Amino acid sequence: MAVVVSKVFCSHSEVVLVVRSRPHVVNGGGFIVTNNCTQNVVFKVDGCGILGKKDEVILRDSDGHDLLLIRKKGGVIEALSMQKKWKGYSKDFEGSEKLVFCLKEPNNSCFFKKMPIKISIESNDYKNHKNFQIAGFFPDRACSIIDSNGNVVAKVGARKELQQVMPNKDVYTLTIKAGIDQAFVVGVIAILDYIYEGSTRC
Numbered sequence: 001m002a003v004v005v006s007k008v009f010c011s012h013s014e015v016v017l018v019v020r021s022r023p024h025v026v027n028g029g030g031f032i033v034t035n036n037c038t039q040n041v042v043f044k045v046d047g048c049g050i051l052g053k054k055d056e057v058i059l060r061d062s063d064g065h066d067l068l069l070i071r072k073k074g075g076v077i078e079a080l081s082m083q084k085k086w087k088g089y090s091k092d093f094e095g096s097e098k099l100v101f102c103l104k105e106p107n108n109s110c111f112f113k114k115m116p117i118k119i120s121i122e123s124n125d126y127k128n129h130k131n132f133q134i135a136g137f138f139p140d141r142a143c144s145i146i147d148s149n150g151n152v153v154a155k156v157g158a159r160k161e162l163q164q165v166m167p168n169k170d171v172y173t174l175t176i177k178a179g180i181d182q183a184f185v186v187g188v189i190a191i192l193d194y195i196y197e198g199s200t201r202c
Contacts, residue, residue: 002153004100004121004184005067005090013178017042018159019189021170021199024049029199030057033186036173043067043183045190047200057190057200059183066091068100068187086191088184098123101184103191119145119188138192141172145188153177154185170199 001010016036022029029049033042041062048054055072073085084105089097100123119132136143138156145154154176159168174189176182194200 001179002181002184004123004181005187006181006183009181009183010179011176011182015176015178015182017174017176017182017186019172019174021193024199024202029201031190031193031199033174043186045186045193045200047190047194048202049200054202055194057194059187059190061183067183068190069097070187070191072105088187088191101187103188105191105195117192134188134192138189139169139196141169143192145185151177153180154188156189 001007003010018034018036019031020034021031028046030044030046032044034040035042043062044060044064045057046060047057051058057070058066059068059070061067067090069089069091071087071089073087086103086105087099088101088103090100092098100121102120102122104118104120106117117134119134121130121132131148132145132153134143135146136156141156141158143156144152147153154174157173157175159171159173174185176185190200192198
């Protein structure tokens with residue numbers, strides 16, 4: 001079991017989630033995540049339109065409790081770096097923030113855009129593969145999160161029933177393998193949504 005945020009979000013079987021972007025004009029942007037079978041809301045992601053802050057997103061559970069606070073690292077060193085770094089923090093029972101993962105966003109230049117997006121698990125409690133990368137292109141709703149052994153642990157894809165009628169990038173599926181922390185995966189998707197100017201961005 002690959003626990004990053006909480007074992008509560010690790011399933012014993014593969015799970016298919018549906019991601020639906022919320023319009024800025026109505027709900028302030030962000031997106032909701034539902035279980036494809038039960039249609040129940042599992043996660044909610046709030047971005048700039050709700051938080052009023054740039055370079056920050058929050059992942060919440062179905063009851064609205066904060067699970068992950070995700071920020072893009074700033075500062076002079078960051079501005080000079082070829083890669084921007086996003087950091088995901090969970091909260092313990094005392095409310096203290098704990099760094100659990102980092103994602104390195106390639107520079108905007110043409111050369112660095114071709115570099116893979118890398119993710120590292122920072123939690124000392126995590127005993128599985130600590131390095132992941134994203135293959136494919138998220139704006140096309142066709143990408144995967146791959147572990148250090150080359151195994152696909154999660155995959156973004158278009159909904160088949162919608163794709164046959166009309167491509168809709170505001171609604172797509174997220175398939176997560178058994179034992180993988182779903183909150184961690186949705187947190188990564190929230191960052192990709194922000195990077196590629198999705199509903200979490202102002």
